[in-house]
Amino acid sequence: MNIKTILGGITAPKGFLASGIYCGLKKNKEMKDLALIYSETPCSASGVFTSNMVKGAPIYISKEHLSNKKAQAVIINSGNANTCNGDDGLGKAKRMTISTAKALNIATEDVLVASTGVIGVPLNIDIIESHIPALAKGLSKEGSSNASSAIMTTDTFKKELAIEITIAGKTVTLGSMSKGSGMIEPNMCTMLAFVTTDINISSELLEEALTKTAKVSYNRVSVDGDTSTNDTLLILANGLAENPIIDTKNDDYYTFVEALEYLNVYLAKKIAQDGEGATKLIECKILGATSEENALLLSKSVINSPLVKTAIFGCDANWGRILCALGYAKVDFNPEKVNVYFESHAGSILVCENGSSVNFNEDIALTILKEKEILIKVELSMGDYEVSTWGCDLSYDYVKINGDYRS
Incomplete structure (x- = not known):
């Protein structure tokens, strides 16, 4: 069309x-x-x-x-x-x-x-x-x-x-x-x-x-x-x-x-x-989920995690926070099958493979995470469903804006 x-x-x-x-x-x-x-x-x-x-x-x-x-x-x-x-x-x-x-x-x-x-x-x-x-x-x-x-x-x-x-x-x-x-x-x-x-x-x-x-x-x-x-x-x-x-x-x-x-x-x-105080748009794409509902719950859990959001704000490739957010979403998946990538206009990098660390280049990861739009791609390798959700990073200004909203 x-x-x-x-x-x-x-x-x-x-x-x-x-x-x-x-x-x-x-x-x-x-x-x-x-x-x-x-x-x-x-x-x-x-x-x-x-x-x-x-x-x-x-x-x-x-x-x-x-x-x-x-x-x-x-x-x-x-x-x-x-x-x-x-x-x-x-x-x-x-x-x-x-x-x-x-x-x-x-x-x-x-x-x-x-x-x-x-x-x-x-x-x-x-x-x-x-x-x-x-x-x-x-x-x-x-x-x-x-x-x-x-x-x-x-x-x-x-x-x-x-x-x-x-x-x-x-x-x-x-x-x-x-x-x-x-x-x-x-x-x-x-x-x-x-x-x-x-x-x-x-x-x-x-x-x-x-x-x-x-x-x-x-x-x-x-x-x-x-x-x-x-x-x-x-x-x-x-x-x-x-x-x-x-x-x-x-x-x-x-x-x-x-x-x-x-x-x-x-x-x-x-x-x-345009999230309050935001400096970056974050997309979390879950791939290979067993259902659309499970993919949505997992994706939302990642973009709602304050620790993930602050890591993206600080350009820190802290993929462990993503695994943590997936883990408390109350969705059944196999952590040992999970792959995580960070992607942006600057490129793509695998930071977690089969639920474990990989020897990735921190400088390349930093370059990718400095962009204004960041994709967190999570491969579950369990099914055929995929879902994307969108959020933003969490900056100092979010607290400033909401600390005195009424005034």
Whole structure:
């Protein structure tokens, strides 16, 4: 399949507009904190949310509004998670959708809502409501960049992507934006991601495609092992590409799934790359596992290990920490069959063979580990399954950022 990367971000698909402004939730007036995504026509819609038992108020409202698998707009704020605020939080999340619906002249039930920021602080709904008319007025095809900026918290860069594919002779476009830097281990961190597309597809298959691709993208990222209360992944499809409706699992459906997976994996890796204080993107690829589930558990155990993460930060080829992390993952494997490699753009080096040390060149290992993207490849030699997960190193700055997050 030919996937073409294009400009435009979340507004690249036909019929989608976006905006982002500063309303006053963040102390820094140079940082936008309120975003809006809008489709000119109603959409099929679906969402995947955090597995944390403690959930932000916006999740409950968005789930309620998605009961008919339809939506037309999404309003997002940063600077406050609106979580652990009881009925007050639920009421304010609802008010965000009511005010947005009024400004757009659409049904309240067609507005979804998401929030990110500090937990346990009452949301200042008055300043949000007072700025929603301006937010709606600012909607445009050029608004993707502002919207992407407005959902950021400790992120150091915007995360956007738009792609084009061809289905039944029609150009189909997918756009996306995401945010996430800390409190990241989505198990559908604060991880928010939004996908727009003009594909014509049934609500049921849209939901299935989103769930399937989230499993192999956002759910395979971990920055610090903390599953946030507000993790949200939403998709809206308005059908304006005018391809024949996809209502069966035919070739067109699988083409769309492949494109959606490509989009989600790309942005999931960007979240890992932008982990709080991170200097390196880490991929752990488990090869030769007896099942996909076992491979995932082993891979996550490695990228979540503080000792592995700090070793990568320090460019230390300490493969023993990898074996240790594999060993406490509570997965049955034979340590005496394990091979470990470190790889990057600078090359590849075997550092552990059959569970034991090998006489490798430390200088070559150091050169490999100095790169910004590091692959830890683990061969189990037990089966046919393989899984990759993505994380980042653990630096001094992670502690600095999270030690005074509220201030």
